[in-house]
Amino acid sequence: MSVYTTVSDDMMQSWLSRYALGQLVELKGIAAGVTNTNYFVTTTHGRYVLTIFETLKLQELPYYLTLMSHLARHGVACPAPVADNTDQFASLLAGKPACLVSCLSGADISQPSAIQCRAVGEMLAQMHVASATFPRKMKNPRGPRWWSETASAMYGFMDEADAASLRQEIQFQDQHRFDHLPSGVIHADLFKDNVLMDGDKIAGFIDFYYACNDILLYDVAIAFNDWTRLEDGSISPERATAFLAGYQSVRALTAEEVRAWPVMLRAAALRFWTSRLLDLYQPMAGELTYTKDPKVFQRLVEAHRQRSDFWL
Ligand SMILES: Nc1ncnc2c1ncn2[C@@H]1O[C@H](COP(=O)(O)OP(=O)(O)OP(=O)(O)O)[C@@H](O)[C@H]1O
Ligand SMILES: N[C@@H](CCO)C(=O)O
Numbered sequence: 001m002s003v004y005t006t007v008s009d010d011m012m013q014s015w016l017s018r019y020a021l022g023q024l025v026e027l028k029g030i031a032a033g034v035t036n037t038n039y040f041v042t043t044t045h046g047r048y049v050l051t052i053f054e055t056l057k058l059q060e061l062p063y064y065l066t067l068m069s070h071l072a073r074h075g076v077a078c079p080a081p082v083a084d085n086t087d088q089f090a091s092l093l094a095g096k097p098a099c100l101v102s103c104l105s106g107a108d109i110s111q112p113s114a115i116q117c118r119a120v121g122e123m124l125a126q127m128h129v130a131s132a133t134f135p136r137k138m139k140n141p142r143g144p145r146w147w148s149e150t151a152s153a154m155y156g157f158m159d160e161a162d163a164a165s166l167r168q169e170i171q172f173q174d175q176h177r178f179d180h181l182p183s184g185v186i187h188a189d190l191f192k193d194n195v196l197m198d199g200d201k202i203a204g205f206i207d208f209y210y211a212c213n214d215i216l217l218y219d220v221a222i223a224f225n226d227w228t229r230l231e232d233g234s235i236s237p238e239r240a241t242a243f244l245a246g247y248q249s250v251r252a253l254t255a256e257e258v259r260a261w262p263v264m265l266r267a268a269a270l271r272f273w274t275s276r277l278l279d280l281y282q283p284m285a286g287e288l289t290y291t292k293d294p295k296v297f298q299r300l301v302e303a304h305r306q307r308s309d310f311w312l
Contacts, residue, residue, distance in 0.1 A: 003029040005037045005052045005094050012041065012050075015093050018084040019100065021045045032193075035209070040103060047103040048082065050093075056209065058090060058097040063138045064208050065089035065099060067131070067185060072102075074130035077123055077204040079104055106196035106203030114242035115200045117227050121246030123202045124190060124223055128216050129251055131185035140188065140212040144173060144267075147274045154274070157281040162298065166277075169270050169301055176263045178215045181256060186219035187211055191226040217257045220247055221268035225300060233299050240311040258312050266304045273297035 007015075013024045022044030030038040030049070037052040053061065065081045069089065072080035079101035081089040090099040109116065140146075151170050155163040187194075188210040196203040228239040247253075253261075276294035283291070 003031075003037050003039070004054050005096055007037075007039065007050070007052070007094055011094065012039075015091075015098070016041075016043065018086070018091065019082060020085065021048070021082065021100070041100065048100045049079065049103050050098060050100055052093060053090075053097040053099075056097060058092065061090045061097055061099065063136050064211060066136060067134055067211055068101065068208055070134045071127060071130055074126075076127045076130050077104075077202045078127075078208070079204055079206060104196050104204040104206075106198035106201075108193045108195060109197050110192060111231075112192065112197075112227055112239065113200070114236075114238040116197060117239040118242040118246035119197075119200060119202050120190070120195060120223065120227055121220075121243040121248075122250055123205065123246075124187070124220065125247045125250035127187065127205065128184055128219070134185055138212040140186075140214040142188070142210070142271060142275065143214065147271060148174070150274050150278050154277045154281060158277070165298065165302065166273070169266065169273075173263070173267055173270060176260075176267075178217070178260055178264070181215045181217055181260060182254065183213060183215050185211060186214045186216060186222075188214065188219060188222060190219065190223040215264075216251075217253070217260060217264050218268060220244075220253075221261070221264040222271070225265065225268050225272075225297075229300065233296065233303070235303075235311075237311065244311055253312070261312055262304065262307070262310050265310065266301055269297045269300040269304060273301055 007027065009024060009027055012027050016024055024041070024043055026042040028040045030040060036054050039050040041048045041050045068078050069081050071078050082100045082102070083089055084091060090097050092098065148170055151166050155167065158166065187205060187208060189207060190205060194207040195205055224240070224243055228235050228243055230236050273294055276292050276297060280291050280294055
């Protein structure tokens, strides 16, 4: 259950007076989610999602919220933040930064079909294209420097063979730089649990709080590694082909991107291998973590090393 910050009906009603959204009808905590507190808020005007940010600061929010607003305005399926009477997307509630966004239909799915993978690939490309005109910039806090430094702090916790495999991957990635590839705004965490599906349609991408400016192909690889992976850890060729066809139906990959793809798949898997190791061995104080298994991404890195077919 992740309602870390409790909001009473009275607090909510009073905070809602900042908005042109009518009167509070119902306030209901959302159990899913790990990092933030989320509520469904029904008012006399409609249904919204309240997010209370447990770690991000008020001054850090404009990048993410104006990005979501920009994307929603361009027709990308994602929640639209609602501005208050002072034209701000976020303000303090119960002493923490909070915002309201539109409530989407649909639910996340764990076993996507090829058709659903195609739809996600297509919407991801739409997001990349639409964000080309987004003016703000954010560096990726979890790029190559971050994973090198984090891995150095993890080797001591790992058994020797696993540490050697991680070291090998960091060294391999150090020999490859992608600064020449197309870059832009990336979601950076487009896993299955961050997409709400309504049948075969994308109801919306959510959880933009790792979004940043980086290589577009890296975003494609992050989503690909999660959406096309079967429960046994192997990549489904049907899902893989459909996902990439969906992406390329909107934005064709350049020849340089196609050449970089095998290395990028490994980089994207390395990023989550490292973050899961960090969550396992050095969880943040007070954080409620359902620790996710780092081995899943270790195995994926190692499988990508052996591959000769990359679905492109
Ligand atoms: N705009 C929305 N419309 C409908 N449901 C939403 C919306 N935003 C979030 N949700 C629901 O709330 C749940 C939790 O949201 P989310 O995954 O963003 O939580 P978080 O704690 O902020 O992030 P994380 O779990 O990635 O750390 C989602 O699984 C989804 O069911
Ligand atoms: N999607 C991440 C967790 C949130 O960043 C993972 O599965 O490791």
